[in-house]
Amino acid sequence: MQQKPKNFDPDVPSGILLINKPEGQTSAQVVAKVKRTLNAKKVGHTGTLDPFATGLVICCINQATKLAQFFLKGDKTYEGVLHLGIDTNTQDKTGEIISQKEPHCNETEISAAFRSFLGQIEQIPPAFSALKHRGVPLYQWARKGCPVQKPPRKVHIYDLTIQTIALPDVYFTVKCSSGTYVRTLCADIGKTLKCGGHLKELCRIDSCGYSIDHSLTYEQMAQETMNMLKSRIVPIADALKKVPKLIAPPAMERQIKNGGRLFRNHFSQEILKQGNILKIVTPDNMLLAVIQWHEESNECKIIRFGLSDNK
Structure with a gap:
């Protein structure tokens, strides 16, 4: 039927x-x-x-x-609570405890440990994550007792500020790049302080x-x-608030609507310097396309939107 x-x-x-x-x-x-x-x-x-x-x-x-x-x-910004002295297999409060040690660190040592993770760092993605190995999420491998370790990945910690220290808990905010695991950050800080630690609470307060x-x-x-x-x-048309916007000249609007290609030389150097992503809109702010360009190619990748998509 x-x-x-x-x-x-x-x-x-x-x-x-x-x-x-x-x-x-x-x-x-x-x-x-x-x-x-x-x-x-x-x-x-x-x-x-x-x-x-x-x-x-x-x-x-x-x-x-x-x-x-x-x-x-x-980029994302989070408020979190690091609980020192306990390691878990998931690096957060949902996991099984795998080690415990009384945290004897002082505020100066904790502050120094936090500062050491500012800037570009390398993280090993946690075994309990949604990243895939052979098409299967890592957390499924881990639950079967076959954890898979992915190679380290570069991420950026733009800001890492301690709000309050009330041992064993450390309250903090962190602004970080896409792909950052805050629970791994907490586990690594705990390792630096030689007492272990896990992510007890997490709240995303800003995104893009x-x-x-x-x-x-x-x-x-x-x-x-x-x-x-x-x-x-x-x-x-307003959703990508940090992406620069260009009002399409009539010829470009026709090119996009008719499925034509766009190349870097269609844009001024002033536009190109604003980044590799650009919104193209009509004079009445209807989104026509989001385009991307890459250094190795003159042709732009175009994601097109019809006027009906703006309703």
């Missing part, structure tokens, strides 16, 4: 919605709740937040799901320039009218 097509609300605009994820929910569950609440055709998130963690999840709605790749590469202050909790979502919820969606 042929299935009936699903009925979606055609008036849900493409854009992003900021959600404050509660503890115990997966990022996929947040996406499912937003999709169900809005009755949207497509919803995706822009970076996994562990179930025990809380905070900002950027949900891309309808055609804005094409933008998720750019949010994934953005969006603050948790402008996000909706589950309770607020339930209380909002549908029109109010839709008004909270950041329009697709």
Whole structure:
């Protein structure tokens, strides 16, 4: 028997919605709740937040799901609590304790350890992570008793500030690059202090320039009218707030709409110097395309958007 097509609300605009994820929910569950609440055709998130963690999840709605790749590469800011003296197999509070040692470090030693992780560092991704080995997430290998160690990866710690020390807990904020594991950072700081440590609490407070202050909790979502919820969606043309914007000349607009190619020499040096990603919009701020260029190629990669995608 042929299935009936699903009925979606055609008036849900493409854009992003900021959600404050509660503890115990997966990022996929947040996406499912937003999709169900809005009755949207497509919803995706822009970076996994562990179930025990809380905070900002950027949900891309309808055609804005094409933008998720750019949010994934953005910087993030977190508030966290490092618990010294206990190592766990997952590097956070959800894991099994594998070693314990009384932390005898003082504030000066803790501050020095934190400072040593500023700048570009190398991290070994945790065995319990969503990275894949032979197509299978690492956490599945680890749960089978066959943990896989990935090679170290370079990440950047832009800011790492201690807020309060109340041993065995250290409260901190960290601004870091995409791909940083805060629980690995905590475990490494514990190792530096020779007492071990794990991530006890984590809250994402900023992602790609969006603050948790402008996000909706589950309770607020339930209380909002549908029109109010839709008004909270950041329009697709404005979603990538840190990406420079170019109003397309008529010839370029036709080129994009007709599926034509774009090359670096279509843009001035002033535009090229602003970065390797550019939003191209119409004079009335409808998103036509997001383009990327690479040093090794003159041709731009184009992600196209129809005018109907902006509604």
